[in-house]
Amino acid sequence: MPVTDARGLPDGEQIEADLVIVGGGIAGLILAHELAQSAVRVAILEGGGLEPDAELQKLYDGPAVMKGPGNPDRTINSYLGQSRVRALGGSGHVWGGKCGPLDAIDFASRPWRPLSGWPFGRKELTPYYDRACDHLKLPRFPQDGGLPQGTPFKPLGEATAALRASPRAYSPLSGRVDPAAFRRFCDAPARAQNIHIYLYANVTALRLNGAGEVDHLELRCLNGPQMTARGRRYVLAAGGIENARLLLASNKERPEGVANASDWVGRCFQGHVVITTGVDDPRGDAEAMLATSQDLALYDNQPRDRPHAVFVLDPQEQQRLGVGNCTMTLSLQPKPAPKAGALGASAIQLYGAIEGRTAQALDFFLMSEEAPDRDSRITLSAETDALGQPRAQLEWRYGQSDWDSLNGSATGFAMAFGGQGLGRICWPVDTKDVLTSMSPSRHHMGTTRMSATPSQGVVDADCRAHEVANLYVAGSSVFPTSGLVNPTLTLAALAIRLADHLKRDLGAA
């Protein structure tokens, strides 16, 4: 079926399909890849064109602020417009491609982490992770958390009981890395007979019928026609912020918006706490640094063509320290030895004296899980965009537990490295400086959280809205907790799982 520029369609056009997917980013496209050549007629309504466009991108703008205890508020008004892409392929145009599966502990209900726990465990996702790896051209990750086959290096010695090597690999399917391959990935679904992609087709509202199900969608092209779309089932795959914005803005039948009776839509926004301190740090010696004598080739984050690993603390250690999941990612780029007289130099000398080995200094960054917080949220701004839609606004809140968890994890890494004689850690970030030291992550999670019961979230374990029987959500907005890996492999696995469910649901399995 074709790719249609919706701007050329007549005003009042009615699009019909069995399944209507809102958004052609990685989530929507993987869903379509999976449904290609099936008996399900699919319409993808994509708000953007084939390439990013400045006017359309402005639809994403909105005010945003980060807040955290003991830190001055940090206004990040460019964040909503710059941390995602409104075009077919979505943020896949710019993403880094870094992927890994969530750890088993990320799915667990942990008494020391409020609102933690997914409705299913890591094992449930294993076959879908495998298929997602195939789509994203990644090696498959073993279920036990080990390294993919063919990883050329071994993890640090067996003695490192408190540390684990958590695997990562880079997908080449990114507009930034291999634009031609990424274009093929975006275009391929439309080559199937049953899939129709509409470009410039911005969904502005979900309209409900008397039974509380989605009746139809309203669509608008920028300066162009208005249309409707009808299906038997609908999937929102508009990204971690826009999924919530659309549900909230669809408030004609229900003032609280769609699927929001229990007031979770937009709440629990989570990114990851990503902190690195660099050589440009005005505090001079204040760099996150590992001084070690180990061969760390496996942990080198740079080469894109082979799997590597990041450090995580063993789950038992996380529980003992009462922290969330946290990764330590190394850069093996040669780093000048600390200046004579600097504390780093002393740390290396002392390490050498105690352990009898020569250490080198390496940079690292920590990425830590953010605890779900109902007050960290997407709401609707009073300002509207060029389509007349209320803009999204973000109040991104961290709690004391996030700071404690970050510092506790840094301490845990220092204990683990020192305890095995592997090295010494410098983590110079003062709690009062966390917000300013942070790179706001482009991982948008939690705003339509998955839960076993309607009172605790927006969608069920099948990603179906608890309240709206014919509505599903795809993307990282369904993650109840952020876990501790870049989200795209998991959202792709969930999209594949959803595709299987929809095929059964629509009698096309």
Add this chain to the structure above:
Amino acid sequence: MMLSKRSLLQALYGLTAMTALGRADSGLARTPALAAVDAEAASKIGRAWLAINPSDAAGLRTAVFGASAKAPDLAARVRAEYRRGAMFKHEGWFFSETEARLCALISLAA
């Protein structure tokens, strides 16, 4: 407590010989690895430790090297301290308490 720099370094050379791969290696003992510990920078750590643990000063040498003539296994002790979180954080760096005391000894000798 004052230690001469010479006696401190002797103690530290002994420490190297003892800890380096567990060998009482006179060759290593003569290697100036420990002499390379920058006394000025280490003193900063040591002074910071003493500022919050002033009563430690009196028994520092015994705390680090023990009372007996037998050389202590400092690497094992330091590792054990890290494992149980007996650490001192100074300007971002995590040191074990014994490392901090070593630095305190250096600061007193300087």
